[in-house]
Amino acid sequence: MFIVPPLCLLSLALRSLARPQSYAVWAADSGIARKQGNGLDSSGRAIVSYEHGEFQWGLRQLFELTGNRTYFDYIQAGVDNIVFANGTVHGSYTVSDFVLDPLRTGPTFLYLYEQTGLNKYKVAADIFRGQLNAHPRTAQGQFWHKLKYPNQGWLDGVYMGEIFYAQYTKTFQPNNSTAWADITSQFTLMFENTIQNATAPNNTGLMYHGYDFSHKQVWASPDRGHSPEVWDRALGWYSMALVDVLETIPVTNPGHASILNILRTLAPKIKDAADPTSGAWWLVITQPGRAKNYFESSGTAMFVYSLLKSLRLGYVTDDDGSILAAAKKAYQYMIDNWVVPNSDGTINWLNTVIVGSLDQAGDFNYYVSQPTDINDLKGLAAFVLASLEYEKL
Numbered sequence: 001m002f003i004v005p006p007l008c009l010l011s012l013a014l015r016s017l018a019r020p021q022s023y024a025v026w027a028a029d030s031g032i033a034r035k036q037g038n039g040l041d042s043s044g045r046a047i048v049s050y051e052h053g054e055f056q057w058g059l060r061q062l063f064e065l066t067g068n069r070t071y072f073d074y075i076q077a078g079v080d081n082i083v084f085a086n087g088t089v090h091g092s093y094t095v096s097d098f099v100l101d102p103l104r105t106g107p108t109f110l111y112l113y114e115q116t117g118l119n120k121y122k123v124a125a126d127i128f129r130g131q132l133n134a135h136p137r138t139a140q141g142q143f144w145h146k147l148k149y150p151n152q153g154w155l156d157g158v159y160m161g162e163i164f165y166a167q168y169t170k171t172f173q174p175n176n177s178t179a180w181a182d183i184t185s186q187f188t189l190m191f192e193n194t195i196q197n198a199t200a201p202n203n204t205g206l207m208y209h210g211y212d213f214s215h216k217q218v219w220a221s222p223d224r225g226h227s228p229e230v231w232d233r234a235l236g237w238y239s240m241a242l243v244d245v246l247e248t249i250p251v252t253n254p255g256h257a258s259i260l261n262i263l264r265t266l267a268p269k270i271k272d273a274a275d276p277t278s279g280a281w282w283l284v285i286t287q288p289g290r291a292k293n294y295f296e297s298s299g300t301a302m303f304v305y306s307l308l309k310s311l312r313l314g315y316v317t318d319d320d321g322s323i324l325a326a327a328k329k330a331y332q333y334m335i336d337n338w339v340v341p342n343s344d345g346t347i348n349w350l351n352t353v354i355v356g357s358l359d360q361a362g363d364f365n366y367y368v369s370q371p372t373d374i375n376d377l378k379g380l381a382a383f384v385l386a387s388l389e390y391e392k393l
């Protein structure tokens with residue numbers, strides 16, 4: 001159970017750097033103290049950023065759990081930095097760029113509309129929904145990751161686009177069966193096109209980072225057009241998208257069972273891919289232990305969140321308790337290795353890789369040569385989410 005600490009105890013704990021009552025609170029408050037995820041970039045310019053949406057997803061749960069208005073106000077101020085009073089979205093966002101990433105802030109627009117009734121948040125959500133109506137697709141119907149990446153589906157994009165698409169549909173068009181079928185097919189097409197086949201070298205039964213339906217990219221496999229490696233964060237995004245969308249799509253909709261089947265297929269394989277000694281996940285999951293590969297913190301936090309949420313909501317069965325044990329072991333590794341208290345009462349979050357893209361070779365050497373950073377919000381926000389689930393155990 002999550003226990004709301006009395007204010008005096010919490011601040012005492014923070015001051016003395018004792019183990020806090022809640023890592024979710026500690027991590028969120030640390031991000032807030034650093035002004036992370038507030039709709040502004042490091043130079044103070046408005047920016048529509050998926051990692052802000054990811055962080056807001058955690059803050060919103062903290063607001064609901066604790067009733068602490070600070071979290072709600074921070075979310076609203078963050079969105080007000082990227083939505084004008086007339087509802088126009090700004091901050092380097094242009095519909096005609098057709099990028100899925102910015103849409104991950106859309107669920108926050110919908111939440112604020114629900115909570116405040118202010119029309120500007122609906123106008124902003126309608127702009128994002130309009131993008132999806134015109135968004136370019138493969139011949140099979142998968143949204144392109146970006147207009148500038150023609151015919152490419154990336155796992156990341158499912159997290160960025162489909163949670164918003166589903167929440168919008170639930171809120172404004174619950175009977176739009178075309179939309180529900182479309183959302184479902186974004187998940188199933190991605191799964192079918194990127195799942196490792198049984199004869200693949202180092203088969204993990206997991207999903208490659210992405211695919212090129214036109215098979216033109218240097219990284220596209222000759223047989224199916226998929227990229228060469230399973231990258232932890234891409235699969236992490238996709239796994240979070242699965243557990244989050246299942247809460248939104250009606251249980252009676254046939255898409256619910258299709259998405260649930262994918263989750264049930266992947267969850268045991270994700271568990272199996274954890275490093276048996278540390279409990280964490282490798283950056284490049286398909287090449288465990290290879291020189292320069294390392295345990296990466298954002299993907300690990302995302303898997304802990306997805307596995308624990310799957311168990312809490314009964315999406316996945318765990319007869320031998322091995323999934324729960326894997327998630328707990330990884331959580332312990334995270335707090336022992338990647339959470340470092342600072343003298344000002346905040347924590348640092350370590351070892352999140354900054355980027356992983358399919359704009360280059362998409363091979364092992366590409367992934368392992370990308371730098372990591374401290375307090376990268378993609379990882380910190382995932383740790384907030386993982387901690388929220390862990391603290392509900």
Ligand SMILES: *[C@@H]1O[C@H](CO)[C@@H](O)[C@H](O)[C@H]1NC(C)=O
Pocket residue numbers: 007028029032068069070071
């Ligand atoms: C609410 O959260 C903020 C930090 O995010 C904290 O400073 C404040 O003490 C909290 N308020 C209460 C009543 O717990």
Ligand SMILES: *[C@@H]1O[C@H](CO)[C@@H](O)[C@H](O)[C@H]1NC(C)=O
Pocket residue numbers: 084085086087088
């Ligand atoms: C919305 O407001 C912004 C900022 O004031 C302005 O630049 C923009 O033209 C307005 N858009 C519409 C559609 O009125």
Ligand SMILES: *[C@@H]1O[C@H](CO)[C@@H](O)[C@H](O)[C@H]1NC(C)=O
Pocket residue numbers: 172173174175
């Ligand atoms: C959706 O369909 C149900 C049952 O057909 C109906 O009761 C409901 O009013 C519809 N909702 C909307 C928003 O159209």
Ligand SMILES: *[C@@H]1O[C@H](CO)[C@@H](O)[C@H](O)[C@H]1NC(C)=O
Pocket residue numbers: 133173176178179182
């Ligand atoms: C239902 O969703 C489909 C697919 O996104 C969309 O093309 C259509 O405009 C939506 N229908 C309504 C009534 O908005």
Ligand SMILES: *[C@@H]1O[C@H](CO)[C@@H](O)[C@H](O)[C@H]1NC(C)=O
Pocket residue numbers: 197198199200201221223224
């Ligand atoms: C499975 O993967 C291997 C190696 O990438 C490839 O050679 C083979 O064609 C694939 N089989 C199928 C059925 O896709």
Ligand SMILES: *[C@@H]1O[C@H](CO)[C@@H](O)[C@H](O)[C@H]1NC(C)=O
Pocket residue numbers: 201202286287288289290
């Ligand atoms: C399989 O995994 C091993 C161990 O990490 C690695 O050295 C090897 O390169 C991998 N093979 C392929 C084809 O990815």
